[in-house]
Amino acid sequence: MRRKFRVFRYKPGWSRHRYETYMVDLPDTATVLEALIHIRRDQAPDLTLRHSCLHGSCGTCGMRINGRERLACLTPVAELPDPITVEPLYNLGVVSDLVVDVPAFYEKFTLIERPLLRRSEAPAQGKPPEGIPAFTRLESCIECGLCLSACPVVATDPYYLGPATLAAAWRLVEEPRGKDPAAILALVDDPHGCWRCHLAMECSEVCPTGVHPARAIVSLRAALSAAPKTLSQEENPTHA
Amino acid sequence: MSRASDFHVLIIGGGATGAALAHDLALRGFRVTLVERGEVTSGTTGRHHGLLHSGARYAVRDPESARECIEENFILRRIAPDSFELNDGLFVAITEEDEAYLEPFLEGCETCGIPTQVLTREQALQMEPNLNPKVRVAVRVPDGTMDAMRLPLRFLATALSNGAVVRPFTEVVDLLRRNGTVYGARVRNHITGREEDLLADVVVNAAGPWAGRIAAMAGVDVPVRPSPGVLVAVEGRWTNMVINRLHPAGDGDIIVPQRGLSIIGTTSWVVEDPDHLDVPPDHVRRMFEKGAEMVPAVGHARLWAAWSAARPLVGSREASTGRELSRTFKCFDHASEGVEGFVTIVGGKATTARAMAETTADVVCRKVGVSAPCRTREVTLLPHTAYYDLLTTQGF
Numbered sequence: 001m002r003r004k005f006r007v008f009r010y011k012p013g014w015s016r017h018r019y020e021t022y023m024v025d026l027p028d029t030a031t032v033l034e035a036l037i038h039i040r041r042d043q044a045p046d047l048t049l050r051h052s053c054l055h056g057s058c059g060t061c062g063m064r065i066n067g068r069e070r071l072a073c074l075t076p077v078a079e080l081p082d083p084i085t086v087e088p089l090y091n092l093g094v095v096s097d098l099v100v101d102v103p104a105f106y107e108k109f110t111l112i113e114r115p116l117l118r119r120s121e122a123p124a125q126g127k128p129p130e131g132i133p134a135f136t137r138l139e140s141c142i143e144c145g146l147c148l149s150a151c152p153v154v155a156t157d158p159y160y161l162g163p164a165t166l167a168a169a170w171r172l173v174e175e176p177r178g179k180d181p182a183a184i185l186a187l188v189d190d191p192h193g194c195w196r197c198h199l200a201m202e203c204s205e206v207c208p209t210g211v212h213p214a215r216a217i218v219s220l221r222a223a224l225s226a227a228p229k230t231l232s233q234e235e236n237p238t239h240a
Numbered sequence: 241m242s243r244a245s246d247f248h249v250l251i252i253g254g255g256a257t258g259a260a261l262a263h264d265l266a267l268r269g270f271r272v273t274l275v276e277r278g279e280v281t282s283g284t285t286g287r288h289h290g291l292l293h294s295g296a297r298y299a300v301r302d303p304e305s306a307r308e309c310i311e312e313n314f315i316l317r318r319i320a321p322d323s324f325e326l327n328d329g330l331f332v333a334i335t336e337e338d339e340a341y342l343e344p345f346l347e348g349c350e351t352c353g354i355p356t357q358v359l360t361r362e363q364a365l366q367m368e369p370n371l372n373p374k375v376r377v378a379v380r381v382p383d384g385t386m387d388a389m390r391l392p393l394r395f396l397a398t399a400l401s402n403g404a405v406v407r408p409f410t411e412v413v414d415l416l417r418r419n420g421t422v423y424g425a426r427v428r429n430h431i432t433g434r435e436e437d438l439l440a441d442v443v444v445n446a447a448g449p450w451a452g453r454i455a456a457m458a459g460v461d462v463p464v465r466p467s468p469g470v471l472v473a474v475e476g477r478w479t480n481m482v483i484n485r486l487h488p489a490g491d492g493d494i495i496v497p498q499r500g501l502s503i504i505g506t507t508s509w510v511v512e513d514p515d516h517l518d519v520p521p522d523h524v525r526r527m528f529e530k531g532a533e534m535v536p537a538v539g540h541a542r543l544w545a546a547w548s549a550a551r552p553l554v555g556s557r558e559a560s561t562g563r564e565l566s567r568t569f570k571c572f573d574h575a576s577e578g579v580e581g582f583v584t585i586v587g588g589k590a591t592t593a594r595a596m597a598e599t600t601a602d603v604v605c606r607k608v609g610v611s612a613p614c615r616t617r618e619v620t621l622l623p624h625t626a627y628y629d630l631l632t633t634q635g636f
């Protein structure tokens with residue numbers, strides 16, 4: 001199939017971004033990521049984009065496709081009307097073309113220090129062999145930043161911890177793995193923490209791996225309301 | 241004796257191999273710059289199957305690779321804690337023919353030092369209730385699941401913390417040569433659009449399936465065959481252990497669980513240009529069929545993604561399917577072909593990247609007359625998130 005792409009282009013030093021149009025011939029099963037890789041290979045060698053796993057596990061290929069946050073590697077071109085507009089994620093700052101400032105994501109995410117491994121929940125009936133106390137798996141959050149891009153609060157409050165960080169916090173409260181959940185709850189119990197969210201659910205709608213940050217935020221609030229008052233609540237009675 | 245810090249090494253390629261090499265050389269005290277044309281791990285590395293190999297797959301036919309895998313498997317568990325789903329793996333016999341392979345398989349594993357435990361049908365089904373109930377016998381081995389990008393990021397993070405410079409979106413467009421010596425590379429920064437010359441005492445070609453292209457810039461030939469394979473991810477975590485078919489390595493005979501997915505692989509053919517990979521629909525169908533023979537549920541699971549990646553196999557020009565090529569690695573010091581200052585490291589597996597780096601760093605030391613022992617077996621790697629923290633300080 002022959003498809004039309006409108007791609008956001010920006011390089012440091014430009015006064016503003018522009019859109020370039022590319023026509024691409026693709027197999028019927030192609031994803032937006034494959035299309036962009038073809039465009040870079042055959043038409044625009046200076047187009048910068050991030051990709052790694054090609055199956056929704058690394059989280060590098062997040063972008064806005066026809067206005068919506070998606071992983072390019074999981075978005076079939078055949079599903080989309082022409083022209084297909086591809087833009088970088090919001091709220092992280094653009095470095096070059098579709099590449100955003102990834103360190104800005106980790107600045108807040110790493111506050112939580114959530115381990116990468118968690119208990120495995122499926123298949124439920126499996127019994128680990130001798131020597132393996134419990135089956136484990138990698139955490140679902142792939143650090144893609146889609147939720148940050150979609151969140152209206154992140155867009156207006158630069159201090160907001162944001163959906164990915166709050167979801168990671170809830171994972172530690174849910175399964176502490178040797179860490180102290182009270183310290184995590186104290187961290188998110190802040191006007192720029194879990195109380196800042198509007199619960200409009202945009203984050204959960206765009207999350208590609210079912211992390212459901214909005215639900216995590218509700219759970220954090222519930223845990224804080226149930227827990228004995230923390231120090232920060234006493235200091236900031238406005239949001240107790 | 242010269243000091244390592246007197247020398248600058250330029251690494252071309254930010255895959256598993258280049259990442260592990262940057263870490264090794266930085267630990268030995270070299271000044272290191274790594275350039276990668278796209279985001280790091282955007283070549284073969286990020287796309288691989290995610291199997292932390294026990295080596296069992298190669299124990300019968302490729303014992304050299306098998307030994308490398310089991311040795312590195314145990315080292316990685318130590319230096320990269322919290323990186324792997326360590327649920328072990330099963331080799332399952334479904335047919336009588338599979339069962340006949342049990343004896344040579346166990347012998348091969350024993351020779352290569354791979355621990356095994358033979359399990360009855362009932363024991364195997366207890367661990368993995370979604371296995372084909374026709375399973376006759378299973379063998380437990382120390383396979384695991386890795387995150388194909390985040391393990392190399394840990395090597396890179398640690399390299400950055402030891403002074404290495406990492407430059408993504410920086411492509412080598414030519415090598416700088418004078419009188420048969422490579423003394424650097426001309427690179428193009430795709431973010432700024434600028435070209436510049438990076439000078440180096442040694443240039444290491446770690447460009448994976450693209451290594452042939454880089455070597456050609458130095459006028460030498462490396463026998464690397466880009467050998468693609470198709471991988472298919474289906475929705476659902478149908479097992480916790482890695483499931484392998486107990487038979488000689490073939491198509492679609494490994495299922496690697498990862499997060500909430502099950503990934504079936506792979507196939508194998510040979511191409512000329514690793515930038516032109518397709519995903520043949522019949523290969524995708526074959527993954528579903530072959531996968532379902534071991535775990536029937538994956539046959540009906542929803543397709544999540546299908547993609548291809550090119551192995552950088554070392555072998556003769558004649559290989560046709562890629563399966564007959566060894567999975568071990570090779571380091572070429574091109575001085576033997578009259579080109580000084582230039583080394584190529586190619587082949588291997590993501591599992592053996594640390595060993596590949598050790599061998600290559602030893603060659604670099606010898607070339608420049610530095611004596612600095614390898615320390616990568618002991619040093620615990622920083623978490624993957626540190627990569628982005630440290631990259632900021634370099635002005636990403």
Ligand SMILES: Cc1cc2nc3c(=O)[nH]c(=O)nc-3n(C[C@H](O)[C@H](O)[C@H](O)COP(=O)(O)OP(=O)(O)OC[C@H]3O[C@@H](n4cnc5c(N)ncnc54)[C@H](O)[C@@H]3O)c2cc1C
Binds near residue numbers: 277283293505549551
């Ligand atoms: C289908 C498949 C499944 C696999 N499964 C597994 C597995 O489960 N477990 C395992 O251990 N191994 C697996 N492997 C093997 C493993 O993926 C590879 O051996 C390993 O990733 C190779 O790493 P590398 O760094 O050598 O190459 P690459 O990752 O390809 O790195 C080379 C880099 O060089 C860059 N580059 C190229 N040209 C230039 C240039 N001119 N300038 C700058 N940079 C350049 C490329 O962009 C690329 O990122 C699998 C391989 C395939 C194909």
Ligand code: SF4
Binds near residue numbers: 162163198201203213
């Ligand atoms: S639910 Fe909260 S965190 Fe999620 S997008 Fe809305 S405001 Fe942001």
Ligand code: SF4
Binds near residue numbers: 059140146167
């Ligand atoms: S919570 Fe979901 S959308 Fe947000 S970073 Fe993690 S995986 Fe991406």
Ligand code: FES
Binds near residue numbers: 051053059060
């Ligand atoms: S390339 Fe890894 S999530 Fe898309």
